[in-house]
Every structure is written in structure tokens, then in C-alpha cells.
Amino acid sequence: MADLDFSDLRRLILKGIGLAALTGLGQIGFGLPAAEAAGDKYPEDAFRQKSDTDAIKALYGRGADASDQIKLDAPEIAENGGVVPISVMTTLPGVTSIAFLVSENPNALAASYVIPDGTVPSVANRLKMAKTSNVIAIVEANGRLYSATKEVKVTVGGCGG
Amino acid sequence: MASTIRVRAINSGDITEVQALIQHPMDSGYVKDAQGQTIPPHFIQQLTFEYDGKAVFVADWGPAVSKDPYVKFAFKGAKKGDDLKVSWIDNKGASDATTAKIQ
Numbered sequence: 001m002a003d004l005d006f007s008d009l010r011r012l013i014l015k016g017i018g019l020a021a022l023t024g025l026g027q028i029g030f031g032l033p034a035a036e037a038a039g040d041k042y043p044e045d046a047f048r049q050k051s052d053t054d055a056i057k058a059l060y061g062r063g064a065d066a067s068d069q070i071k072l073d074a075p076e077i078a079e080n081g082g083v084v085p086i087s088v089m090t091t092l093p094g095v096t097s098i099a100f101l102v103s104e105n106p107n108a109l110a111a112s113y114v115i116p117d118g119t120v121p122s123v124a125n126r127l128k129m130a131k132t133s134n135v136i137a138i139v140e141a142n143g144r145l146y147s148a149t150k151e152v153k154v155t156v157g158g159c160g161g
Numbered sequence: 162m163a164s165t166i167r168v169r170a171i172n173s174g175d176i177t178e179v180q181a182l183i184q185h186p187m188d189s190g191y192v193k194d195a196q197g198q199t200i201p202p203h204f205i206q207q208l209t210f211e212y213d214g215k216a217v218f219v220a221d222w223g224p225a226v227s228k229d230p231y232v233k234f235a236f237k238g239a240k241k242g243d244d245l246k247v248s249w250i251d252n253k254g255a256s257d258a259t260t261a262k263i264q
Contacts, residue, residue: 040219042206047223083227102225106191110225113234119217120176124233128189128225158227159191 040114047109052101052136055109059099060145064138067092067146072137074150078129081158086135087124094142095121104133106159128158170245170263177239177263179210179218181247182231189224205230208249212239239263 046059056064070090078084088098098121099112110127121139129135132153139146165184170177183205190202208220208230217236239245241263248258 040207040209040216040221042221047221087233105225107223107225109223111223112221114216114219114221116215116217118237120235120237122235124231125220126227126231128227158225159189 043109043112046112047107049109050107052103052108052134055101055107056099056138056145059109059112060097060138060140062145064145064147067139067148070137070139070146070148072135072148072150074135074152077153077155079155081129081131081154081156083126084129084135084152084154084158085124085126086137086152087122088137088139088148089122090139090141090146092121092139092141092146095139097138097140098123099138099140100125100127101136101138102127102129102133103136105130129154130159131157164259165257166247166249166259168245168247168259168261170239170261172239172241172263175237176235177237177245178233178235179245180231180233181208181210182229183208183249183257184229185249185251187222187224187226187228187230191224203251203253205249205251208232209247210234210236211246211248212236212243217245 043059046055049055049058069092072088074086095115100110101108102110113123115121134149134151137148168181170179185205186203188200188203192200194200202224204224205222210218218234243263244260246260250256
């Protein structure tokens with residue numbers, strides 16, 4: 001069965017059974033059917049890593065070089081660690097992917113974005129930070145990896161206190 | 162079921178700016194409820210935006226993305242009146258999708 005058909009079939013079944021029934025079926029963490037969209041495989045292994053270096057290695061297979069062509073916007077102080085607005089934009093050409101990591105989180109990788117041709121290399125999102133930590137933005141461009149880092153102080157942690 | 166996805170796609174010249182806000186608990190699995198029970202992880206893993214049958218943006222998310230996640234990005238080549246399809250799937254296999262008109 002083609003992957004796409006399976007996804008559609010699964011959605012149909014889900015709607016039929018009802019989400020309430022499914023919720024009771026068990027606590028599934030990271031390890032669920034990796035959703036595939038337009039050829040993108042969910043990087044489950046990278047999300048399982050603890051440290052930022054391990055997560056970057058798992059996601060990209062190599063390390064990143066600091067770049068001043070990446071503009072990482074994050075607050076100096078985050079009063080609510082549960083919702084920290086972080087955005088990045090870059091002037092690097094040939095960007096294919098952007099990722100955000102929070103070094104002091106239990107698992108450093110927070111989010112990863114696929115940037116196809118024709119999409120502007122700029123993303124804004126809101127992340128949870130467990131405590132004061134470095135936030136790292138990784139930009140994959142023309143097959144190479146670049147990074148920018150900023151420390152964000154967190155007054156009330158985003159892990160539920 | 163009413164859609165969990167609110168999306169606004171505004172076109173200006175060649176660039177369409179997209180903002181999406183999705184209703185989802187994004188439980189990390191690290192928080193305990195009032196009874197001291199750990200609330201299991203429940204978060205969107207993948208969010209996809211498609212234009213003209215192709216993905217223009219794919220978000221791979223972990224539980225560190227904030228509750229009721231928000232994302233903003235921009236892409237080229239679309240026109241006012243075109244469709245933008247948005248869909249997500251979470252770690253429990255639940256999903257939702259919607260189609261928005263580019264304004």
C-alpha cells in the first residue's frame with residue numbers, strides 16, 4: 001500500500017472510531033508511525049537525543065559552523081518559559097532546512113523545518129524552555145551547516161513548574 | 162469536527178506570508194496533573210503546508226513546541242485566490258486538515 005493511501009485510510013478509520021477511544025489506547029511517546037509528507041521523514045531519532053550536539057549530529061550527520069548571516073531573534077528574558085517566541089531569518093543562499101534547539105531542555109531539539117525551493121528562509125515559532133539556556137538556530141544551506149546562538153534567561157520554567 | 166487550524170495567508174507581490182495557529186495541548190510528558198499523575202506526551206509531530214500539490218513548508222515538531230502552536234513563514238509563487246492546504250498529525254495518530262484561500 002502506498003504511504004499516502006495508508007495515511008488517508010488511517011484518517012478515515014480514526015474519524016469513524018472517534019478520538020476518545022483512541023486516547024485510551026495507550027501512551028505513545030515519540031515512537032508512532034512517522035508521518036511522511038512530501039518525502040519528509042519525521043526525525044524521531046534526533047528528537048530523542050539529549051544534548052544539542054547529539055541532536056544536530058542525528059539530524060544532519062555533521063556539526064555546524066557559526067555564521068553571522070543568521071539573525072536569531074529571542075527575548076533576553078522570558079517570563080513564561082512555556083511560551084518563548086523565537087524566530088530566525090538568514091541571508092545565506094540555498095537554504096534547505098532550519099532547526100531550533102534549546103540546550104538545557106531534556107531533549108535539545110525543539111523543532112525542525114523543511115524549506116523547499118521557493119520558500120523564504122525565515123521561521124517564527126514559540127518554544128518551551130525548561131530554564132535559562134542557550135537557544136541555537138541551525139541553518140542547512142547548500143549542503144553545509146551553520147548556526148547562531150543566543151542565551152535566553154527564563155524566570156518561570158516551561159516544564160510545568 | 163470544527164477545525165483546530167486557523168490560518169491566514171496574505172499575498173503581496175510574489176511573496177505569500179502564512180501564519181497558522183493550531184489548537185493542540187502539546188503535552189510534553191514531563192508535567193504532572195493535580196493528582197500527581199504524569200500527563201503523557203501528546204503533541205503534533207508533523208505539520209505540512211501544500212500549495213499546488215507540493216509541500217511549501219514542513220514542520221517537524223517535538224514536545225518543546227508551545228501549547229496551541231503558532232508558526233509563521235513565507236513562500237513565493239502563489240497568487241490571491243489560490244488554495245493553501247494545511248494538515249497535521251500527532252504522536253497518537255490523530256490528524257486534522259484544512260484548506261485556506263490565499264488573500
